[in-house]
Amino acid sequence: MESGSLVFVNPDTELALELSEQVFLDDDDYASRAPASPTTVPNVRPYRPPSTGSNILKSPRARRVRTTSMSQSNKRTTAESILHADRRTIYTAGRPPWYNCTGGQEVEPFLIGICGGSASGKTTVATKIIESLNIPWVTIVSMDSFYKVLNEKQHQAATRNEYNFDHPDAFDMELLITVLQRLKEGKKVEVPIYNYVTHSRENRTKTMYGANVIIFEGILAFYNLEVVKLLDMKVFVDTDADIRLGRRLRRDIVQRGRDLEGVLKQYMTHVKPAYQSYIAPCMAHADIIVPRGGDNKVAIHLIVQHVHKQLQLRGFKVREKLAMAHVGQPVPDSLYVLEDTPQVQGLHTFIRNKDTPRDEFIFYSKRLMRLVIEFALSLLPYSPHTVDTPQGFSYTGRKCDVEKICGVSILRAGETMEQAICDVCKDIRIGKILIQTNQQTDEPELYYLRLPKDIKDYRVVLLDATVATGAAALMAVRVLLDHDVPEHHISLVSLLMAEIGVHSIAYAFPKVKIITSALDPEINEKFYVLPGIGNFGDRYFGTEPSEDE
Numbered sequence: 001m002e003s004g005s006l007v008f009v010n011p012d013t014e015l016a017l018e019l020s021e022q023v024f025l026d027d028d029d030y031a032s033r034a035p036a037s038p039t040t041v042p043n044v045r046p047y048r049p050p051s052t053g054s055n056i057l058k059s060p061r062a063r064r065v066r067t068t069s070m071s072q073s074n075k076r077t078t079a080e081s082i083l084h085a086d087r088r089t090i091y092t093a094g095r096p097p098w099y100n101c102t103g104g105q106e107v108e109p110f111l112i113g114i115c116g117g118s119a120s121g122k123t124t125v126a127t128k129i130i131e132s133l134n135i136p137w138v139t140i141v142s143m144d145s146f147y148k149v150l151n152e153k154q155h156q157a158a159t160r161n162e163y164n165f166d167h168p169d170a171f172d173m174e175l176l177i178t179v180l181q182r183l184k185e186g187k188k189v190e191v192p193i194y195n196y197v198t199h200s201r202e203n204r205t206k207t208m209y210g211a212n213v214i215i216f217e218g219i220l221a222f223y224n225l226e227v228v229k230l231l232d233m234k235v236f237v238d239t240d241a242d243i244r245l246g247r248r249l250r251r252d253i254v255q256r257g258r259d260l261e262g263v264l265k266q267y268m269t270h271v272k273p274a275y276q277s278y279i280a281p282c283m284a285h286a287d288i289i290v291p292r293g294g295d296n297k298v299a300i301h302l303i304v305q306h307v308h309k310q311l312q313l314r315g316f317k318v319r320e321k322l323a324m325a326h327v328g329q330p331v332p333d334s335l336y337v338l339e340d341t342p343q344v345q346g347l348h349t350f351i352r353n354k355d356t357p358r359d360e361f362i363f364y365s366k367r368l369m370r371l372v373i374e375f376a377l378s379l380l381p382y383s384p385h386t387v388d389t390p391q392g393f394s395y396t397g398r399k400c401d402v403e404k405i406c407g408v409s410i411l412r413a414g415e416t417m418e419q420a421i422c423d424v425c426k427d428i429r430i431g432k433i434l435i436q437t438n439q440q441t442d443e444p445e446l447y448y449l450r451l452p453k454d455i456k457d458y459r460v461v462l463l464d465a466t467v468a469t470g471a472a473a474l475m476a477v478r479v480l481l482d483h484d485v486p487e488h489h490i491s492l493v494s495l496l497m498a499e500i501g502v503h504s505i506a507y508a509f510p511k512v513k514i515i516t517s518a519l520d521p522e523i524n525e526k527f528y529v530l531p532g533i534g535n536f537g538d539r540y541f542g543t544e545p546s547e548d549e
């Protein structure tokens with residue numbers, strides 16, 4: 001059902017509504033602005049999917065996408081917005097908050113499903129969408145990763161090109177659904193890696209975590225209704241059968257270690273019949289049908305525009321809300337403040353003094369870090385433990401019950417505390433999370449993440465030099481929880497915290513222990529702690545504050 005250069009849009013979808021609210025380029029306008037190809041003039045038509053009995057198809061609200069005439073200036077504006085949309089207006093670089101002030105998930109990743117015959121161009125379309133979206137944290141999940149593990153007999157059939165890899169039963173749908181659900185919930189998942197040459201899963205898996213957009217592609221991506229329900233947008237790539245066969249022959253011989261006879265045998269016995277029986281009917285679920293796959297620039301533009309719009313609608317402000325929340329609340333039970341001894345006061349006097357030279361600032365903050373880290377470790381569970389002294393006496397002391405402790409620093413300032421924890425915990429593993437404030441939105445954004453393997457089995461000491469609104473710490477705790485670290489296994493350790501930040505974290509994550517050497521009462525409009533220390537990272541590393549500070 002190849003359809004030249006058209007794009008078909010299901011009239012019962014939000015996408016069709018969006019399109020009908022816009023005025024589309026007429027053919028001449030597009031032709032004069034579009035890049036050299038395509039040579040044929042594309043246009044957008046309301047799509048009537050084939051009737052397969054699915055009730056989503058029966059709505060009479062057919063929405064025509066207009067190709068009406070309009071003033072020349074208006075036309076130009078629309079053309080600009082389609083062809084040259086400023087894709088950087090939504091996200092600058094990092095991943096903005098995906099949870100709300102209570103730490104719960106607020107923003108689900110946008111899940112795009114791409115279905116279509118083998119070698120129709122699903123992966124190519126997915127890649128082009130990612131390129132055009134031009135935003136970070138986009139993940140592709142391929143349905144091939146979920147092929148079932150074959151038994152010996154099935155494996156032999158596969159090597160003779162007789163196993164049916166195109167039947168729905170060939171896939172582990174249960175695992176697929178679990179993985180997609182967890183990804184939508186923002187949780188970490190381990191996705192199997194499939195090897196087409198050996199027809200088996202590799203021993204290693206691919207860790208996936210944290211996405212603004214997830215693209216799920218596969219020949220039967222729309223076959224299972226539970227999967228379909230999870231998809232926010234459904235794209236069917238409709239490529240001529242001859243072209244698919246040609247591409248598949250080349251790909252399977254060059255990349256998948258097959259021979260000509262074998263590919264043709266498998267195609268005629270399984271691939272082609274399965275397309276007719278299972279894959280083509282999936283078109284009924286599509287919001288948009290894309291003829292010619294990755295070559296169809298108009299279709300890619302439509303999809304990208306729609307995704308950008310959806311992401312914009314999901315935008316969420318955390319920091320501002322945190323700064324206003326919990327004012328006047330009593331100090332939470334989960335907060336532990338280092339005893340305010342003259343020694344601690346003395347160290348604070350050095351590091352809070354704006355005239356303290358950098359070398360002294362580093363020296364005295366390191367001393368304070370050591371004290372606060374030791375204090376945090378003293379809050380771990382200890383049991384009585386008896387040893388023999390060299391004099392032959394026994395001594396009953398205590399031993400820490402926790403064997404696996406790791407540190408995770410919130411970069412940049414948290415990195416300054418790594419040495420202190422390494423000095424007191426032998427061979428400790430250190431993870432890193434880079435969170436930076438977007439200067440335009442003032443929101444924290446997640447840029448980079450490197451955590452110890454199996455972090456879920458560790459007690460985690462989360463390190464940041466200062467906590468103001470708590471927005472960055474909240475994001476870091478959310479990341480740890482998404483990696484299945486139990487909340488009560490997390491201790492957040494900081495030199496200085498603002499009350500407001502403590503409340504935010506304690507409210508969202510009451511089981512997280514919050515440990516600091518001092519608590520300051522206020523923050524200013526730039527979210528700095530008052531009286532405070534200033535920008536700890538800049539003072540410690542000797543860098544210049546940015547212009548906005």
Ligand SMILES: Nc1ncnc2c1ncn2[C@@H]1O[C@H](COP(=O)(O)OP(=O)(O)O)[C@@H](O)[C@H]1O
Nearest residue numbers: 117118119120121122123124247251293294295
């Ligand atoms: N528009 C195209 N023109 C030429 N070759 C293409 C085109 N789209 C995809 N291919 C090639 O066809 C093969 C299958 O494409 P792919 O996107 O991997 O399809 P699928 O994911 O549907 O199996 C790949 O080798 C790819 O390079």
Ligand SMILES: Nc1ccn([C@@H]2O[C@H](COP(=O)(O)O)[C@@H](O)[C@H]2O)c(=O)n1
Nearest residue numbers: 117118119144165166196199218219271
């Ligand atoms: N061991 C395998 C597993 C799958 N196939 C074929 O792959 C096709 C799906 O992958 P696409 O990238 O083409 O979507 C499917 O049609 C299976 O026949 C295989 O040949 N061997």
